[in-house]
Amino acid sequence: MRGPVAPPQVPLSASRAEAFTDLVQDSVERLERRWPQLADVDFLVLEVPPVGGPGGPDREWHDEAVPLGGSIAAAEGRPARVVIYRRPVEIRTKGRDERAALVHEVVVEQVADLLGLSPESVDPRYGDED
Numbered sequence: 001m002r003g004p005v006a007p008p009q010v011p012l013s014a015s016r017a018e019a020f021t022d023l024v025q026d027s028v029e030r031l032e033r034r035w036p037q038l039a040d041v042d043f044l045v046l047e048v049p050p051v052g053g054p055g056g057p058d059r060e061w062h063d064e065a066v067p068l069g070g071s072i073a074a075a076e077g078r079p080a081r082v083v084i085y086r087r088p089v090e091i092r093t094k095g096r097d098e099r100a101a102l103v104h105e106v107v108v109e110q111v112a113d114l115l116g117l118s119p120e121s122v123d124p125r126y127g128d129e130d
Contacts, residue, residue, distance in 0.1 A: 019096075020086045020103070021045050027104040031111060031123065038111065040074075042081045049085050068092070069106040071114040082110040 014022065024045055032038045049067050066088045074080040084106055093099040105119075108126050112119040119126040 023103040027107040071110040
C-alpha cells in the first residue's frame with residue numbers, strides 16, 4: 001500500500017492564480033510593517049481590469065496601455081481598495097522574481113496613490129534595480 005506524497009495540508013503545487021495572490025500578500029505584508037493603516041485596506045486580485053476601470057464606468061482608462069492596478073478611496077460603509085490585475089502583470093514578466101518585483105512596484109504605486117504620497121515615500125527601495 002502506498003501513502004500520499006505529502007500530508008493533505010501541504011499543497012503539492014499552487015495554481016498560477018494562487019501563486020500570484022501570494023506575491024501580492026507578501027508585498028502587502030512588507031508595506032504593513034511600515035504603514036500599519038494598510039490593515040484597513042482591502043487588497044484584491046482580479047484577472048483583468050474591467051472595461052469601466054477599477055472604480056466603475058466613472059473611472060475609465062483611456063491610455064493605450066492596460067492598467068496593472070488601481071486604487072479606490074474609502075467611501076461610507078466601504079473600505080479603501082487596491083486592485084492588482086493578474087493577467088496584465090503576468091504578460092509583462094518572464095519569471096517569478098521579475099513578477100514579484102513588478103507586483104511590489106504596482107502595489108507600492110497604488111498605495112502611494114491612495115495615501116497621497118510618492119511611491120518613494122511608501123517604500124524607500126521603490127525603483128531600485130535588485
